[in-house]
Every structure is written in C-alpha cells, then in structure tokens.
Amino acid sequence: MANDLVRASKTKAKSLSLSCRKMTNLPEDFARLTWIVILKLNNNYLSDLPSELHCLQQLTELNLGNNAFEEVPSVLAHLCCLKKLYLYGNKIRHLSSQVLEGLPNLVLLNLNHNQIKVIPSEIKLLANLESLSVTHNHLEHIPVEFGSIKSLTEINFTNNKLTGIPQQLYSLSRLRKLYLARNNLTELPEGVLGWKNLKILDVAGNHLSVFPVGFQLLTLDELFFEGNCLVPFMAMESIQEKEILSLKELSARLILREGTHIFSVLSRALPFYPELQDLLSHWGQCAVCSQPFLTTWLECVQFINLRKHMDMKSSEVIPVRVLLCSHDCFNRNDHRYYGLVRM
Ligand SMILES: [Zn+2]
Known part of the structure; x- marks a missing residue:
C-alpha cells in the first residue's frame, strides 16, 4: 500500500483504488493526497477512518463497502463535496444525524446489507439526493421527511421490515424507480397519483390485498407484485340494504x-x-x-x-x-x- 501512496503522490492521480488489500486501518499520510477525487477502499477490514482524512476536500466519490464499520465514520461530516458514498456490507446500526448534516451535496447513498433500523428525520438535509439504496437492513418505518427530498429519482428498500410507507412519499414527483419488495406492507396509502414519473414499482413479497384508488392511472412500465395476497375475483350476488347516514x-x-x-x-x-x-x-x-x-x-x-x-x-x-x-x-x-x- 505504501507503494500505492508514493505512486499517487508522484502522478497526482485523481482516482485511487485500494480495494482488497486486507487493510485494517488507513495511514495518516493519506491526508497529503488532497487532490484525490475518487477513493475506493472497499473490501478491506476497516472499522474507522482517521480524522486527518478531512483534508481530502476534493473528494466526490468514496467507496467504503464491505468493511467492518459499525457506524458511519464521523470524519465524513467534513467531506462536504462528497456526491457518491458507498457503505454497503458493513455492520452499521444507526445513521448519525451529524454526518448527514455535513453531506449536503450527496447524490447517491448506498447502505445495503447493514443493520439499520431507523433512518433519522435529518435525512431531509440531503437535499440533492437522487438515489438511495438501503436493501437488506432492519428498517421498520420510513420517516415522513422523505417527502421533502424532491430530487429523489430512485429508492430501494428491498428486504427490510417495513409495515407501511408514509403518504408523503407520494410528493416525490421525480421518482422513477421504487423497490419495496420483501417487506411486510399490508397496504399502500391513498394518493398514489403523486407519482407522476414512476416507471418501475416493485412490491413483490408483501401482504398487499388491493392497490390504492387511481392506481391504474400511473404510467408504469413495470410492476412486480407476485407473492402478495391480492383479493381474488369471485362473482357473488349481493344487494345491499339502504344505509342510514349520520x-x-x-x-x-x-x-x-x-x-x-x-x-x-x-x-x-x-x-x-x-x-x-x-x-x-x-x-x-x-x-x-x-x-x-x-x-x-x-x-x-x-x-x-x-x-x-x-x-x-x-x-x-x-x-x-x-x-x-x-x-x-x-x-x-x-x-x-x-x-x-x-x-
Ligand atoms: Zn355515489
């Protein structure tokens, strides 16, 4: 790895990959590589990052996937130019709101395969986020603040424990792809026509019985819904009594x-x-x-x-x-x- 750092120093390369190097920590020397734009540290054994890393102020893409982080490293709060952040395949249990506050330019956030139960309401501070992926975690609910991240075009919550989604999700009018497969959803709230640009919806493997009012007016290209308990068609004669309204x-x-x-x-x-x-x-x-x-x-x-x-x-x-x-x-x-x- 020392050779890689020397080479990167000499060539002033914008991109540096140190994937699969069995690293358990990063040397402080890293702070010298201030011109680095893309840094790949995935598939190592890292569990923390040195605070000196905040010197990498040009960094726009950071891959920390498949490491041993138990929380999102606090130094990331100082890397405000970051646009793409990959943290998949770690042991992260919760998202620190301080770190979210420091990442206003994030466009892509990948947290797949962690142990996150709760997404804090400060997620709304990621006002430029376009793509969020939190598959294979323990999410039980989605905060209503998601509705204010208007830039979102793709969300993936596949394989969590969601029992519902907030109606505010329908105000994401730019959303094109939404993956909610293999959760515990029993229904989708009313108001579905807010998804003006939705093209792909995956709700397979939930407990839905019926789709919300007006669903047929969405301009979807693909709908995945196998493995639900949708109401079957069974013709039965039934005349209802006249009701008395309050x-x-x-x-x-x-x-x-x-x-x-x-x-x-x-x-x-x-x-x-x-x-x-x-x-x-x-x-x-x-x-x-x-x-x-x-x-x-x-x-x-x-x-x-x-x-x-x-x-x-x-x-x-x-x-x-x-x-x-x-x-x-x-x-x-x-x-x-x-x-x-x-x-
Ligand atoms: Zn009527």
Whole structure:
C-alpha cells in the first residue's frame, strides 16, 4: 500500500483504488493526497477512518463497502463535496444525524446489507439526493421527511421490515424507480397519483390485498407484485340494504357539495373555520355518481388488466380500490365494481 501512496503522490492521480488489500486501518499520510477525487477502499477490514482524512476536500466519490464499520465514520461530516458514498456490507446500526448534516451535496447513498433500523428525520438535509439504496437492513418505518427530498429519482428498500410507507412519499414527483419488495406492507396509502414519473414499482413479497384508488392511472412500465395476497375475483350476488347516514356525514356531504360553488355562502364562510376545512379536506369522491363524501363509504374493487388498462407488457390482472358513496350507487347495474368481502 505504501507503494500505492508514493505512486499517487508522484502522478497526482485523481482516482485511487485500494480495494482488497486486507487493510485494517488507513495511514495518516493519506491526508497529503488532497487532490484525490475518487477513493475506493472497499473490501478491506476497516472499522474507522482517521480524522486527518478531512483534508481530502476534493473528494466526490468514496467507496467504503464491505468493511467492518459499525457506524458511519464521523470524519465524513467534513467531506462536504462528497456526491457518491458507498457503505454497503458493513455492520452499521444507526445513521448519525451529524454526518448527514455535513453531506449536503450527496447524490447517491448506498447502505445495503447493514443493520439499520431507523433512518433519522435529518435525512431531509440531503437535499440533492437522487438515489438511495438501503436493501437488506432492519428498517421498520420510513420517516415522513422523505417527502421533502424532491430530487429523489430512485429508492430501494428491498428486504427490510417495513409495515407501511408514509403518504408523503407520494410528493416525490421525480421518482422513477421504487423497490419495496420483501417487506411486510399490508397496504399502500391513498394518493398514489403523486407519482407522476414512476416507471418501475416493485412490491413483490408483501401482504398487499388491493392497490390504492387511481392506481391504474400511473404510467408504469413495470410492476412486480407476485407473492402478495391480492383479493381474488369471485362473482357473488349481493344487494345491499339502504344505509342510514349520520348527521355529521349528511352535513359534511352538503357542505362539500355547496363548497364547490365559488359564489355560495358556504364556500365564502369556510376559510373562517380552518378546523372544519381541515376535516373536510379528507373527502372522497364516489366512482359511480361523482358526488363527494366524508367518512362513510363502501369499499369496492375493480379488476385492472395491466396490458389493456395500463399499456404494460404483462396481461395480468390486479385489484384496485374503488370507493362508492352509498349502497344505492353499489346496487346500480351500470358499473363493474365489486364489493370486498373480507374473510
Ligand atoms: Zn355515489
């Protein structure tokens, strides 16, 4: 390795690879290589980095994969030019928020094959992050702050322990690839149309029973969903009794209908009642009659053929959630929505 350092000093090479050298630590001499842009230290036995490394202020790419780090080395907080950071195949249990604060220019972060349970909310400080990969870890949930990293185009959370994803993930309108395979997801939240540019979605090997409302309007190229427990199609005759709506629901529906007329008394009065406005913001729209409703709905599914309805290569069929306002609408025979029977 000493030879490599001497050579790098002489040639002033921008890139230095010391992969697979059985190194257990880095010599302090490293601090002299201030012109280095790319440094590969993967496949060694490193468990810490010397603080002198902060002198490498030109460094934009650092590969520390397949080493023995138990935490993200603190010196990284001072390498603010870093754009690509690889930390896969270590024993990292938690991400230090101080280090995240020091990496505002990071574009790619790879933490695959570690033991991370929690991603701290400070992840939002990585405001330029485009690609994040945290496969084969122990993640149990995703912080809502992810929704503010608007630059993200690719996220990979394959093989974790996620039971859900936050609705805020739908505000990532640049997201093109999302991998959530082999987690414990039981459903995807409503609001899926926020993913305007999503092309690949992998939710294989979860516990999903149905896809969220409007899912068929996504412009996906590929969808992986095998190994879930999607509701099967089983024709059954069923006429539902007429329901009795609560006073709250009846008034909410009236306000929602009237509130859409911009000159109505109600729509002018609403801004003075922010709590009511907030409550009404969770309204839904009946897929049959297009009328608004607040909380009482009838959950149905429609069966979407991926080729016919979504222009994808596969001709498989998926169940997509549909909400109806009343049994009256359900009992009409001019739609192809099916009631959900939970068994
Ligand atoms: Zn209706």
